[in-house]
Amino acid sequence: MTDLQAEKKLVLNYFDEISSCNIESLSEVISKYVSEDFSMRCTHPFNELGSADLVANNLWKPIKDSFSPIQRRLDIFYAGINSLDNNGGRWISSMGHLMGVFNKSFLGLKPNYKSILLRFAEFYKVENSKITEGALFLDIMNFMQQLGLSIIPESTGLVCVTPGPMNHKGLKFNLSDKNEGEKTLKLIHRMRDRLVEGSKMKSFKDDLELDWKKDMIWWGPGGIGASYTIDGYMKGHSRPFEEGLEFVKFNGHILSSAEDDLGGWFGWPNLIMKPKDGYLSLTKATDIESEMRVVDLYRRDGDKIAENWIFIDHLHFLKKLGIDLLDQATKSNN
Secondary structure: OOOOHHHHHHHHHHHHHHHHOOHHHHHHHHHHHEEEEEEEEEOOOOOEEOOHHHHHHHHHHHHHHHOOOOEEEEEEEEEEEOOOOOOOOEEEEEEEEEEEEOOOOEOOEOOOOOEEEEEEEEEEEEEOOEEEEEEEEEOHHHHHHHOOOOOOOOOOOEOOOOOOOOOOOOEOOOOOOHHHHHHHHHHHHHHHHHHHHHOOOOOOHHHHHHHEEEEEEEEOOOOOOEEEOHHHHHHHHHHHHHHHEEEEEEOOOOEEEEEOOEEEEEOOOOEEEEEOOOHHHOOOOOOOOEEEOEEEEEEEEOOEEEEEEEEEOHHHHHHOOOOOHHHHHHHHHO
16 A cells, blocks of 8 residues: 555645745745745646746735635545556645635735635645645636626526535545545546547436436536536536537546545646537637646545536636636726
């Protein structure tokens, strides 16, 4: 059994220091934990950051300055070997909310001086006791919805504060049974292959019932929302998704790993899609292709998937189509 407890402790300490340090110390704190060639992928408008200083100044400084005091509320935390890496890369995956009071402008959006829950998924690769690579997905559209911005269309699913796993066992701080993680990885890979390779991103109820519990919960991103049960998922997400987008290409993932009953992946980008008319009630039919950067995290219950948490970098996807949602939000908010 691969013991990743030291990697977990390192990342947890990193989280604690990022949250507790003052803004002036961010570069110093981050540099203490990361390698010299550290780089990070982030959702738009942060995108790719190639050094500790850039991560400190372009990412965490605006977050901590706008939402002080910041509180990291973890719902999912697990470690795993990257199944896509022949060298056995060690990764920590996490999900939750950054909570704070929105006191200063963020991404050009004016503060409402109320509590905010900034939904996130975060991933770190650890080598030789240093973080060498990372990714942070922020659900900016969900943040816009919390501000009540009218440019965000009505969601096909439920808009809510996304909870962690139903069994309240999302924080894998202790060592887990390797066999359970292997079961989870095998299941989610089987489901992925059936969806992407078998049906080209088309969801059929008979296929879904092979891999998903009938009372599954799909915790979708801002702009789409959550859906409950297979029938609810097809109505609230898969049908609107498939009707609004044409599948072009599956690029694969950067990371795919699991621990115990949790597993998942992220890509950069995972998918190339071409909009038909009306995706998110924002797009028009076009021949322009765009990139989807996606996170999927899963909870297995027995031999089927019970829950799925999703992040989609919609701001990046839409901007490549000529729709600058952040610019529109800034203008409508000021």
